[in-house]
Amino acid sequence: MIEIIDLNKTLGDFRLRNINLKIEDNEYFVILGPTGTGKTVILETLAGMYKPDTGRILFDGKETLHLYPEQRNIGFVYQDYMLFPHLNVRENILFGLKLRKTSHEFMEKKLDDILKMLNIDHLEKRYPATLSGGEQQRVSIARILVLSPDIMLLDEPFSALDPRTKQEFQSELKKLHREFKTTTIHITHDFNEAFALADRICIMNKGEIIQVGTPDEIIYHPVNEFVARFIGCDTMKNVKITAV
């Protein structure tokens, strides 16, 4: 379980204010909000790239603030893939396992399983520049899953994909989550994506949390006009705004 308690962080003119969140083990949690709201800053703080000004972050009840990023067993999937251009698909996926000095047999078995699961077994020898955006994103997810992270952070993973590839990928990601059960935090400004994937959604605006709830709770009981408008219920006729 991840607990973020009273987290505050200032970066230039931007302030992340009083962030309190509990994310359950195995949960698929989506942070949804307009651009520049602080979604990425939260992920990067969880990953240890930023130190909070105040507040605490606990993984399974244990304080994390003293841990370096590489000590956190977190997998970070970036929107622009960040693959090594000079390594082929196989080498990109095995890169992290090699750093961990994993046995050859174990690596081969893991690689085979992951390549099949993500439907990229035919791409093993190809280089990133020869792959489509969807294929590159599959490789970047494979590269993280092969390391069996405790937590997976996805920063707008579909932003460069066309609508059809995006939809296919969403259902694959859901299947992968059922299979691996990795606690996942996914950020996006696309509410359709959030509703398709999330167990729970956190809606943010201007550095603050506005509402946290299941997709149904958010749709049927938005806490204010901002949430209602953001999820597209402009008319508000069928929606009851509920302060919780």
Ligand SMILES: Nc1ncnc2c1ncn2[C@@H]1O[C@H](COP(=O)(O)OP(=O)(O)OP(=O)(O)O)[C@@H](O)[C@H]1O
């Ligand atoms: N290192 C930094 N120094 C100064 N300001 C920063 C820094 N990093 C982020 N910011 C600012 O913090 C704000 C929140 O950024 P963040 O990337 O978290 O937004 P976001 O909600 O993820 O947006 P998007 O959906 O566009 O990715 C932005 O205004 C950004 O310019």
